[in-house]
Each structure stands twice: as structure tokens, then as C-alpha cells.
Amino acid sequence: MAYEITLLTAMGIAVIFALSLNLITGFCGQISLGHAAFYGIGAYCAAMITKSGLPFPLALAAGFLLAGMIGVVVGLASLRVRHDFLAITTMGVGFLFLGIVRQQDFLGGEMGLSGIPSSGLSKPAFMALVLIIAAAVTAFSLYLKRSWMGYVFDSVADDEDTARMLGIDVARYKLAAFAMGTALAGLAGGLYAHNIRFIDPDSFGFVESITVLAMVVVGGIGSVWGVILAAAVLSVLPLWLQFISDYKLLLYGALLFTVMRFSPNGMAGMVAALKGRSKSTAPGGKA
Amino acid sequence: MLAFELLLQGLVQGSIYALIAVGLTLVYGLLRILHVAHAGLFTLGGYIGVIVTNATGSLLLALLVAMPAMGLLGIGIYRTCYQPLLSRPPYVALIASIGLFIMMEELFRLIFGPYGLSFTAPPLQDTVAVFGVNLKEAELATMIGAVVLIGGLALLTLRTRIGTASRATVTDPKMAEAFGVNIGRIRDINFFVGSALAAAAGVMVALLNNLVEPTMGSVPSYKALAIIVLGGLGDLRGTLIAALALGVIEAYGTIYLGNLLDRDAIAFAFLIAVLMLRPQGLFGRA
Numbered sequence: 001m002a003y004e005i006t007l008l009t010a011m012g013i014a015v016i017f018a019l020s021l022n023l024i025t026g027f028c029g030q031i032s033l034g035h036a037a038f039y040g041i042g043a044y045c046a047a048m049i050t051k052s053g054l055p056f057p058l059a060l061a062a063g064f065l066l067a068g069m070i071g072v073v074v075g076l077a078s079l080r081v082r083h084d085f086l087a088i089t090t091m092g093v094g095f096l097f098l099g100i101v102r103q104q105d106f107l108g109g110e111m112g113l114s115g116i117p118s119s120g121l122s123k124p125a126f127m128a129l130v131l132i133i134a135a136a137v138t139a140f141s142l143y144l145k146r147s148w149m150g151y152v153f154d155s156v157a158d159d160e161d162t163a164r165m166l167g168i169d170v171a172r173y174k175l176a177a178f179a180m181g182t183a184l185a186g187l188a189g190g191l192y193a194h195n196i197r198f199i200d201p202d203s204f205g206f207v208e209s210i211t212v213l214a215m216v217v218v219g220g221i222g223s224v225w226g227v228i229l230a231a232a233v234l235s236v237l238p239l240w241l242q243f244i245s246d247y248k249l250l251l252y253g254a255l256l257f258t259v260m261r262f263s264p265n266g267m268a269g270m271v272a273a274l275k276g277r278s279k280s281t282a283p284g285g286k287a
Numbered sequence: 288m289l290a291f292e293l294l295l296q297g298l299v300q301g302s303i304y305a306l307i308a309v310g311l312t313l314v315y316g317l318l319r320i321l322h323v324a325h326a327g328l329f330t331l332g333g334y335i336g337v338i339v340t341n342a343t344g345s346l347l348l349a350l351l352v353a354m355p356a357m358g359l360l361g362i363g364i365y366r367t368c369y370q371p372l373l374s375r376p377p378y379v380a381l382i383a384s385i386g387l388f389i390m391m392e393e394l395f396r397l398i399f400g401p402y403g404l405s406f407t408a409p410p411l412q413d414t415v416a417v418f419g420v421n422l423k424e425a426e427l428a429t430m431i432g433a434v435v436l437i438g439g440l441a442l443l444t445l446r447t448r449i450g451t452a453s454r455a456t457v458t459d460p461k462m463a464e465a466f467g468v469n470i471g472r473i474r475d476i477n478f479f480v481g482s483a484l485a486a487a488a489g490v491m492v493a494l495l496n497n498l499v500e501p502t503m504g505s506v507p508s509y510k511a512l513a514i515i516v517l518g519g520l521g522d523l524r525g526t527l528i529a530a531l532a533l534g535v536i537e538a539y540g541t542i543y544l545g546n547l548l549d550r551d552a553i554a555f556a557f558l559i560a561v562l563m564l565r566p567q568g569l570f571g572r573a
Contacts, residue, residue: 084381085562088321091555092558093559206509256389257383260372260386261372
């Protein structure tokens with residue numbers, strides 16, 4: 001049973017993290033290659049707070065808020081640059097975060113932070129907390145998709161200029177997407193830090209940013225259920241593949257490549273194709 | 288004197304960046320694809336360089352093997368990986384490319400081992416004095432090699448029919464095709480040339496560090512992306528200037544800002560600062 005609890009907890013955190021990027025990249029069409037930085041900001045912030053003796057719920061809230069606030073600042077960048085330029089800018093944000101954390105002794109530097117206090121919850125209770133939050137984020141995503149704001153996101157993702165011409169305040173909605181997405185990533189980070197109870201800069205590097213982007217893309221960009229499925233599969237795959245751990249990353253790269261090469265709309269696209277419906281290939285394509 | 292020494296070190300590093308980034312910018316100009324797997328060819332080029340040099344004792348022969356071999360592999364990557372994805376949104380090719388790059392790095396680790404390879408008798412290790420600064424011959428050779436290769440590329444693009452056709456294709460593919468340019472061949476040639484230059488850079492880095500390892504492409508790969516963005520995406524001259532500038536800024540930054548940020552973070556902080564002021568890159572046109 002302990003193994004299943006570990007698996008489900010890891011899965012739940014991955015689902016929250018992937019859905020958070022889905023708000024930015026899937027719904028609003030703004031690509032990010034540095035999303036793990038916000039996961040890291042949440043993790044470091046929450047860990048520092050419980051380490052100073054303050055309660056766990058406060059730590060989660062602080063990680064959520066700090067990541068969201070820094071996310072808005074990075075969101076401002078998306079008002080200046082687009083598409084490939086935005087991809088590289090967000091990648092730069094990721095490396096900048098790593099560079100800063102590595103040089104800060106009070107954050108443990110290269111060695112990382114160990115001895116993060118327990119959340120005070122038992123393992124099953126912690127798992128339940130993670131799954132409840134994951135369910136809440138899922139419900140929020142599904143609600144958002146069908147809300148006025150979701151439709152506006154869709155239009156921004158499809159064609160920013162047209163959206164602006166229709167009188168939509170594109171800047172405001174982009175910032176909203178970044179604020180929500182990065183804050184939720186921070187929340188996932190706080191949960192991660194108190195699940196593993198050890199964090200180091202490498203846990204939030206470029207590979208993690210790509211992994212979470214892979215979850216969104218393999219699931220089918222913008223599709224809530226597809227992303228959840230992909231997050232669940234891709235987060236436990238490395239654990240299941242322990243017995244061939246030497247080939248783990250190779251398989252992971254191959255999976256990314258193969259899905260993009262042969263089914264760029266991800267799993268949601270495959271399902272849709274099986275159902276015989278034609279699908280939009282645009283980012284933020286409706287699924 | 289330290290300032291001058293740092294300048295030279297920065298230019299050596301910048302030459303390497305330039306050789307890698309030029310290939311990326313050629314690909315981006317033609318296809319609008321961020322070709323992350325390019326750095327995989329750089330790494331493999333380094334491996335071939337070390338292996339051939341160790342087997343034959345000739346560095347020149349190693350370059351002559353590595354460059355065309357990687358050039359052909361570059362064409363192979365274009366035909367099998369990117370060509371079918373050209374009509375898709377750009378993130379599709381980008382993520383496919385990242386997947387391919389991860390696969391390549393893992394294959395290098397599995398095939399050549401995790402600890403890397405070194406030259407048995409490393410060539411060009413003596414030091415020479417340049418304007419009173421001691422440089423390794425390898426560093427001097429890197430700078431000269433970069434100037435020769437990139438100069439050759441400039442001649443190719445500016446003075447030959449192929450170069451003209453290539454520039455026309457970048458400006459307006461449909462119009463170029465209407466004027467009888469074989470677009471497929473132009474793309475092949477660009478991938479070949481860009482990949483061959485990356486291979487040369489790989490051999491030079493192998494020489495500078497006397498080491499090739501599976502992950503040696505990671506950092507240059509992301510940094511080269513930053514460089515082509517700074518240079519204004521697809522602009523050859525801008526890319527060159529950005530590469531050399533970044534090499535020099537890193538060299539000074541590591542000395543004067545080293546306590547605050549590490550080398551890579553300095554590069555990306557510079558990138559972000561520039562993009563916020565000039566979203567089209569340093570030399571891009573708005």
C-alpha cells in the first residue's frame with residue numbers, strides 16, 4: 001500500500017503542475033520553457049517558511065502567492081515578445097532562477113535544502129490533500145474553459161491581433177493566465193517540497209520545464225483530460241521504468257519525439273481522430 | 288592586462304558560440320524552427336574528432352571526417368524529422384527537436400560511456416604569446432578556424448549562385464520557387480553547412496578541454512538559442528556579433544559578477560534585458 005500512496009502522491013502533484021502550465025500554454029497559447037522555475041519558487045518559499053517554524057498551510061499559501069507574483073512579472077515579458085522569442089525568454093527565466101538559487105547560501109546553494117519539516121500529515125492524509133487539490137484544480141480548469149474568460153483565452157491563443165481588434169484587453173488576459181498558472185505551479189512546488197522533504201536546484205531545471213511541457217503537449221494542448229492522463233502516465237513512467245533506469249531518459253526523449261512526429265495533437269488528438277472528428281491544430285485547439 | 292586577457296578568452300568562447308549559432312540561424316531563417324538537436328551534432332562531431340585523431344594521429348583528417356559526416360546527418364535529420372512537420376505550429380517541431388536531442392545525448396552516453404573521452408596525445412597544447420598574453424595554440428587555432436570557416440560561409444552566401452538562391456529563399460520562399468530555385472536542395476545545403484560548422488566547433492571544444500562528454504552540448508545548445516534570438520533570429524551578421532559579444536560579456540561577468548550569478552545566468556540575464564528593451568533582438572528589424 002505504501003508504494004501506491006507514493007505513486008498517487010507523485011501523480012497528483014504532477015497533475016497540478018501540468019494543469020498549471022496548461023492554463024498558460026494550453027488555454028492562452030503562451031509557450032513557456034521555464035515553468036519549472038515557478039515550481040521551484042513555490043518549493044523554496046514553502047520550505048523556508050516551514051523551516052522557520054511556521055505552519056504548513058501558511059507555507060503552501062506563501063509559495064502560491066510568491067510564484068504568482070513573480071509570474072505576473074514574467075507575464076509582462078509576454079506582452080513584449082511572442083512565439084519563439086517568448087519561448088527563449090521563458091527559458092532564460094528558468095536558467096536565471098537556477099543561477100540565482102545556486103549562488104545563495106541561505107537557500108542551500110548547489111547542495112540544496114535538506115531537513116524540510118514534515119507537513120504534520122500522515123502519508124495517506126498527505127496523499128488525500130494532494131488529490132483533493134488536484135481535483136479542485138481540475139474542476140477549476142474545466143470551469144474556466146467554459147467561462148467567458150476561457151473563450152477570451154481561446155481567441156488570444158488563436159489570433160492575438162484579431163482578439164485585440166475585437167476590443168479584448170489582450171494584456172490583461174495574458175497576465176491573468178500567467179498569474180493563475182504560475183501561482184498553481186508554486187502550490188505544486190510547495191507540496192513537492194513537503195513530500196520529498198529535500199530540494200535542490202537540479203529538481204527545477206530545464207529538464208523539468210520540458211517534462212511538464214511534454215505532459216501538456218503529449219496530452220493534447222488545451223485539453224484538460226488529456227493533460228491529466230499524460231501527467232499521470234509520464235510521472236509514474238520513470239518509477240515503473242526503474243528496472244531499465246539506464247534507458248529511462250532515452251525512452252522519454254523517444255516518446256516526446258514520436259508523439260510530436262506522428263500525432264502532434266497528443267492523446268486528445270488521437271482520441272478525437274478515432275472518433276472521426278476533425279481537429280484544429282492551432283495552439284489552444286479546442287478538445 | 289587582465290582586461291585584455293579576458294577579452295581574448297571571451298573571443299575564443301565567442302568563436303565557438305558563433306560556429307554553433309550560425310547553423311541554428313541558417314535553419315531558423317529558412318524554416319522558422321528552433322533546431323535544438325543541432326547541439327547533438329556538435330557533440331557527435333567532438334566525439335568523431337577525438338576518435339579519429341586517436342586512431343590516425345591527424346587532427347586535420349579528424350576535421351575532414353567529422354564535418355561532412357555531421358553535414359550528412361544534418362540533412363538526414365531535416366528530411367526525417369522536420370520536413371514532415373513544416374505545416375504544423377512551431378512548438379511541434381521545437382518539442383520534437385528537444386526529444387531528439389535528449390535521445391542523442393542518451394545514445395552518446397550509452398555508446399561512448401558516461402565519463403567522456405580524451406585525446407591520447409592532445410595536439411596544439413603549447414602556449415604562444417599574443418600581444419603579451421599567453422594563449423594555448425588550441426585557443427589560437429579556434430579563433431583562426433572560426434574566422435576561416437565563417438569567412439568562407441560569408442563568401443558562399445554573398446558571392447555564389449547558391450548563396451543568392453539561399454538568401455532569396457529566406458526572404459520569400461514562394462517567390463524564390465517561382466523563379467526556379469529548388470527549395471528542397473537549398474534546405475539540404477543549409478542543413479549540411481550548418482551541421483558541418485557545428486561539428487567543427489565540437490572538435491575545437493574537444494581540443495580546448497581535451498575532453499568530450501555526452502552532455503557537452505546541453506549548455507551551448509540553449510545558449511546558442513539565446514544568441515540567435517539576440518542576433519534577431521535568422522540574421523547571420525547579427526548572430527555573429529551576438530555570439531562574440533556574449534563570449535566577452537561572460538568572460539568579464541564571471542570575474543565581476545561571479546558571486547551573484549553563475550556564467551549561464553549572466554548570459555540569460557543579458558538576453559532578457561535586451562529582449563525587454565528591443566523585442567526584435569539586438570540587430571533584428573522591427
